[in-house]
Amino acid sequence: MYENFKYLDAVAQKEITNGVFSGSVLSVIHKGETVYLKSFGLADKEKNIPMKTDSIFRLFSMSKPVTAAAAMILIERGLLDTRHLLKWFIPEFSDPVVLDENGERPADRDITIGDLLTMTSGIPYPDGTPAGQKMGALWGEQSEKYLKGEKLLDTVSFAKEMGKRPLMFSPGEKWMYGASADIMGAVIEVVSGMKFGDFLRKEIFEPLGMNDTGFYIPAEKYSRLAQCYEYKNGGNEPFTHFHLCLTDYTVPPAFESGGAGLVSTVEDYAKFAKMLMNKGELDGVRILGRNTVDFMTRNGLTPEQRKTLNWDSTKGHGYGNFMRILEDPSTAGLIQSEGSFGWDGWMGCYFSIDPKEQLCILYFIQQTGAGTTDSARRLQNIAWGAVK
Structure with missing residues (x-):
């Protein structure tokens, strides 16, 4: 049935042979079973450490779907609603102000929880725009403090400081990728009364047996962390900076980033993916209700908001709850069913789930600025085309 999976080997290995990536781990899940799991290349080419299927990866933005699932848990319990105002939980977001090329002005309305989950809040990531x-100045301060060994803001305190900064546009005006998931993590902490990481561990990681997933890596596991690379000087060199206020994962961080802070393995994240593919349940453990997963994996953008959902990796997709939702496979160029969903991370970790075919792919690399790679798309099409 899976004889064409041999083409997965060829594509994944070629990326290593050609020096595009140092190493990777690839997994395909069909109808609840792992039907393909292989590692390629090196986890650390300077130390000649081979990549293994239990190598640990920095997820970066693949942390976001986990944060969305945590928010859904609170919504199921009646503790949170997408129409709730952000300022009720983090008062510093009261009376939001917009700053753009035309200057500063009051926002048209308050930010809602739904705005966070659809990336329509106007809360920016650091970039070159006025807001x-x-x-960026705030995030830069945190990075400087980390390098100096000074005390850092915790998850909620950092969100409060972000609430004092201007928005890029009025909430609900359009889609824009930004720090909304980090704010969502702080909201979860406030509503639950638990540290964000503790909530994730209690409600998601421990029930699913995700023992290698979290915001830091215990000393006995640290050697399994794959080296991250950046393309520089005509080749891949170790990346040694601390992107998005993330640290070296050796100790629990003060700021537990709901947008980028988690580390995991392919096999651990596969448990989370299988839970979503099974409508909220895995091996008799229910994390979310079936209707909740249906809600979580629908487009949440209006036609007007979708005009700015214009990345190459989002063509043919809608967006909701920190994930892309496939609506037009032809435009996307993907051999997948409508309603497929998933996301990726800044260092190239990628997953996609097709509920209709009960098919999932996970492809993990550690390459800065990678996102959805060409190879991830090709591997996905091979996997879907191989299923008879």
């Missing part, structure tokens, strides 16, 4: 520069 993004203000945010």
